[in-house]
Amino acid sequence: MADPINPTEKTGNKHAVLTDGFLLRVFDALDAHDSVALLALIDPLEPEDYADLLHFCSAEQREQLFDLTKTKLNPDVLPLLDENVREDVVEQMEPGQLAEAITNLETDDAVEVMENLDRQTQREVLSALPAEERDALRTALSYPEDSAGRLMQRELLAVPDDWNSQQCVDYIRSRQELPEAFYDVFVVDSEGHTLGAVPLHRLLTAKSTTPIKEIMDEQSQRMPVMMDQKEVAYLFQRYGLVSAPVEDEQHRLVGMITIDDVIDIIEERATEELVHLSGVSEPDFYRDIVTTTRSRFTWLFVNLITAMLASYVISFFEGTLQSVVALAVLMPIVASQGGNAGTQTLAVAVRGLALRELTSVNAVAFLAKEASVGAFNGLLFAGIISICAGLWYHNWMIALVIALAMIINMIAAGLAGALIPIILNKFKIDPAISSSALVTTVTDVCGYLAFLGLATIFIIK
């Protein structure tokens, strides 16, 4: 055996990443339908690594691989999968088997797996669950998508407010089942209302007779079940939390959110912003060709309409273009510079809105700044492009026209790039999704109109 089975690269410190060599060996074994070799390769994998492996497979390989290993599937793999990949995988499982896997997960992970199932499968799985588990999941699924209620786990530690620190420690030690990980113990009154949280390190260092009330953090952030997950992430980040209690409408403690779930939310939000701003409705890395084509079509269709609008504006000036063909050659430059400047401003605005740096308090100052930046860069590029165009066509009237159009369009770009996301956000429309088409429409129309309009005035007439 030339190369021992070593799925992960140990780089001095023990962090494990699937190596290309390992993946190729898995793919070879799949091609050869060699299940013995496959199982030997896959057996030592951690859930994270096995999830990665499923991600790297093609749809066919995944089916084959999963079919072979599903009887001994570690349920922890399921919540780690991308939604699209999980859909493929879950389709291959019997409702009973799925229910068994779900029973072994904490509520937040179970909900994540459940929420993407179709109604029919959801019902079948639910009915195969033990009653208590079923009720808990039903309740969790009744909260809106993207709410704190969907993100929380029911497994947590709560203690009455009249205990002392030793009683807490004894209670924790005596519990049969503990959450997989926890960082705070929550304090509740006799009606189950959250009063505060005690970080474990404080519990550990407190004297055994210290009343829990004295070491609990009353100011700790509580999340209502209906709170938007983005808001949850914002609070975790702002206050450096590692876990937080979740309350129902009557302020009763019903769950706990931990930082690992919140990191996923932050990463998801970042992904969404980036792909939305670039015209992709949903991250589609793991989607098939047809679904991807369909989901990207909408945005491109919107873009086609705006491009045709720009063409329509150009068509007003057919006479001008025919008499000075140089204008047709140069006209995309003004539109393109405006589009890019607008996108720059837009990105800063969208990020500022998401991080709550840009609010109604400083919106006017931001707008003024962006218009000024547009004007300054407009002046600089007007200088550069008018010299280039003048030298190219030996026509200084064209140079003047393109300079003026450039300044106008760059200011328009700054204004549109700042104003459009602010306005959309005001009307509760996600600015990342819809701003970009609007901004480039403004800069295209304004760019062609200014350039060709000024040319018609100065050069033709």
Next chain:
Amino acid sequence: MADPINPTEKTGNKHAVLTDGFLLRVFDALDAHDSVALLALIDPLEPEDYADLLHFCSAEQREQLFDLTKTKLNPDVLPLLDENVREDVVEQMEPGQLAEAITNLETDDAVEVMENLDRQTQREVLSALPAEERDALRTALSYPEDSAGRLMQRELLAVPDDWNSQQCVDYIRSRQELPEAFYDVFVVDSEGHTLGAVPLHRLLTAKSTTPIKEIMDEQSQRMPVMMDQKEVAYLFQRYGLVSAPVEDEQHRLVGMITIDDVIDIIEERATEELVHLSGVSEPDFYRDIVTTTRSRFTWLFVNLITAMLASYVISFFEGTLQSVVALAVLMPIVASQGGNAGTQTLAVAVRGLALRELTSVNAVAFLAKEASVGAFNGLLFAGIISICAGLWYHNWMIALVIALAMIINMIAAGLAGALIPIILNKFKIDPAISSSALVTTVTDVCGYLAFLGLATIFIIK
């Protein structure tokens, strides 16, 4: 008094956000130079809220506000500030005062404040620090920017590997100074090498006689001081860590990284990706007009060159454009659709590379998928645009030409959008920074060339 001083909105659960009303009262007090009112307003603020307030102020207001409050400044405010805002604020402080503030911070926060100071101030502050503190900071600052060494704090808990759980607990209780927050106790051998980590909840539930070695997690991720912070963030996220030990080159435990610092890294990376992809070199929300103009100029200049390249391509076809002016009207449509389709693919590729979903293993499959998506959408839009153009100009030859050009350019967009970031990444160039200009250059040049070239062949000749 109509409205009591209530800086933050208590929304049922106690999360606090500065209200617009509060900000306006602060701004009014600043205008009126009413320091008594100002101090009364600012005194109850948490460090997070005071940092926010400084962010919302204009540069002048910030100077005035900070001047008034700096003698009683909570040092925790400093690391919470945006780099550009912190620069303004720190300029107003004496090195001695700054040194005092820094002494009160944990190493990671102190480093964050120090690393943006100019050399001169850095030296002055360092020499005003106690010797031990100074050495620690000097060491930390000697690690490369964006390394784990810059992110870690020295304050941590380490225990020898031959202790039992009770000895650990006793030691923690007996320590004079503890880190502000900690979630794991690290286990080291007699030479200070990291052996593993014990989560506090496990320490708390272990029997007092249990050897620490039995409950420690040997597989815990260790971060070398020189590890890139993005890698650190990746490992935290992948393995759901809340804290991790940092080792020097001899594998000796030298520091600890906690999840709150990592969240900032994740958020920063997301911000950078978004603004880079949109042509902003650095987040510039808090930068002044001149610096912002300058930093955005470079990208726009690159774009100008590519736009002129596109114009140069168009100029080959001046004769064609002069005889059929409709071509000038329609030509931006093909280029624009290609640019947008390319940007869609690019965003998915850049995100895929950052999240390590896209690797050499599936690069070819990704490329094939994106080319196919481009081809399918190309066919769809070829149909739509050829009907529109045909009806508009009653010229079915133009309709045919624009249809063919659309298909060609959409495939080119898919290929360029996928291939360019992959290649740049291979050569260790950040694909978020440089891809976008290259992709639109391809789609512009290809779009104009295909459309006007085909028109010259089919219509003119």
